[in-house]
Amino acid sequence: MSRPTLCEACTKIVATVGPACDTVERLVTLIEHGVDIFRINSAHGDREQHSRTLANIRAASAQVGYSVGVLLDLAGPKLRLGKLLEEPLQCELGMELTFVRGDKPGSPTELTSSYPRLIDELKPGNHVMLADGTVALRVEEVHANRARCRVIGGGEIRSRQGINLPGVALSVSSMRPRDVDNAIWGAKEGVDLISLSFVRTAEDVRSLKNLLTSYESTALVIAKIEKREALEHLESIVDASDGVMVARGDLGVEIDVAETPVAQKRIIRICRDKLKPVIVATQMLESMHHNKRPTRAEASDVANAILDGADACMLSGETAIGEFPVEAVDTMHRIMIHTEQEMLTAISDPRQNGSNRVHPITSAVAYGATTIAESIGAKLIVIATRSGGTAWVKSKQRSLIPTLGASDNEETLRRMTLFWGIKPCRVSQLDDAEVLFDEISRWGCQNGMLAPGDRIVFVTGNSVMHHAHNLLVVHSVTAESCRIGAVATSPTPSSPEPSPPAPNPSTPKPVREPATPE
Known part of the structure; x- marks a missing residue:
């Protein structure tokens, strides 16, 4: 069964691409086992290798029929020792x-x-x-x-x-000429997320954003928190960024290792308060470089990151150079599933700080959709979105009811791979609500995820309220939808677009939601 499925983890998996998994066949396997985003580490390899990796990721995504995101990780200024006379x-x-x-x-x-x-x-x-x-x-x-x-x-x-150099005020810029060149390349190639190393102030983040804007890139900027100065300016950095990565490797050197767990919890808490996605990275399943099983401490580390509120967990060397990349992804996914089953549903108040990233009506409707879905035992929530803004807000409500982010925009589908609990689902169109209802019902019946009588809560819009998702519909799956689904032709893995249903001109058309949240 191709992804998404309703039984996969809500927390997202970021996997670093390297020699252990850089072929199309291996990338396909990792996607099928749960990877949502692939990381290209610009600190290793050259432009030719990065271009080949990106092409392979896109080919694997098309083959599976699931829109995975691509994260380009800028290396930043890495201070290194020179040549030693005595080695080691x-x-x-x-x-x-x-x-x-x-x-x-x-x-x-x-x-x-x-x-x-x-x-x-x-x-x-x-x-x-x-x-x-x-x-x-x-x-x-x-x-x-x-x-x-x-x-x-x-x-x-x-x-x-x-x-x-913990505590040393360095004058070096967070972006070296090579980083600028890589960021421009990523912007031109349509990379979905770009992470910035060596962040110390919000101005570092704004500099990268301005650069990407000049190339008309919609990539989300992820600030890596790995310096003590970043912790001192954390709230302004989170405000300026589209998301944050807890880069525990360098952070654990820049501050006392005993401070790192509390720092991680603080970073995640502030990101949740401000509705910003947060990735926890570095040494999550480190022992799986050479072992098929992680240590109990590593399993607990992943689980605690999820319980703290992380949107995604990242694998580095485990998938890039490790001996068991598929087993590492499987293990992380199993930990996520078991941890999420024990989580209490924590629905965010739509009036909290940061909810202004979409129309307040949209935020309130998304909040209401979760409440209604839980009270009626809905099988599924569907957010119809062109930019991903509504799905972004919905992801912060931490409901365990499976939620599809339905879109006909490829960039939006890839962007939603970062949002907790949002399963990107490609549809043929968003303008006709009745057609959308039928298309989702057929998709669910065809894949054995829905049955007649199952309830779906849809969040979409109509022409009455401009710039807002103001339409909340409870839809019951009909036997007719399931019969249609049983005989419909499944999309082939290499052609993920579903066959468009017949249009219904009598249905009012929802207006376009606001552009990518800022």
């Missing part, structure tokens, strides 16, 4: 190491950096974290061309490993 270098507790200018260290204990202004911006007392935080240094002295440091957390380092 064992850093003993209390040992002295010195950063020097240039790219040629004079001794095994001298370090160089890819960031030319490093020495200028270090101060005595600053901490320097190397190799994803496994080695910690404290700056003792800073001179014109060198910064003397002492090892306060021992370990092993190698050439080109990352440098993190």
Whole structure:
């Protein structure tokens, strides 16, 4: 059975594409097992590889007949060690190491950096974290061309490993020339989401948005929270962005690892208050790089992210380079299903902050649709949407009743892959409500998801109220719809558009809803 189905998880799965899953056949398998969004990590590979990956994702999506989203992850300014004279270098507790200018260290204990202004911006007392935080240094002295440091957390380092500078005010821009070039490429290619690394203020987010706007891109901008400065300006960053990623890898180095769980909960809470989607990322099922089963702690980590209110969870190396990418996706999906079954339905108040991203009538109708659907035991809620704005608001109400985001716009279908609980469903048109009712009924009967007598709550619009979804209809599936569905020809996997039903000119046409929420 092709996706969507009414029994799949509400929380979305983001999977990173890499050598372990970069063919069309493997991507098809991952989509069939529950992946909603594929991430292209621009820190690895070149333009030719990225273009090939995007083409393969689109081909796999067409083959399955399910519109998956594509997230382009901008690398940002990654500070790295230069070439070491001694490889690897064992850093003993209390040992002295010195950063020097240039790219040629004079001794095994001298370090160089890819960031030319490093020495200028270090101060005595600053901490320097190397190799994803496994080695910690404290700056003792800073001179014109060198910064003397002492090892306060021992370990092993190698050439080109990352440098993190928690609490150090760096002047480097969040977008390097390569990031700008990649963002322009993504805009031209119609990528659905673009995530920005090294975010420190809302202005960083607005800079990327302005760039995308100049290329007429509708991509959602996802701010990666991985710096202490981002936590200090969190509310304004969330306001400026279309969504947020909790990038726990770098964040866990920039702040004390003991602070990370509470920081994650705070980020998710603020995103929920402001109706912004939030992705939890990094090391969610890390042990599944080489094992078919995760640790119990990892399973609990995924479940707690869902219970906190995450819209999506992301797999990185598990699918990109791991030995068991399909098993990792299956495991995450099973955890999501079991966790969501235990969740209490938490319906958001439509009057809360952030509900102004669509017309207030639309927000109230979406709220009412959930209440009515639960009170009458509806099998399904259907949001008819051209831009995805109404589905965006509906996703924050956290109802466990299956909800379709029905649209005839391909970009909107891919965008809705990020919205919690919204299952994108392609329909032939949105202008005729009766035709839409019949088309959804046939789709459900044809796939064994609906039966005669099942109730569906539709949220759509008519010409009475401009710019609003003001029509809420309770529709009962008829035996005639199921009979039609039983003999109808199923759409082929490579041709996901359903056969358009006959138009009904007597039905009033709903008006177009507002453009993509800002």
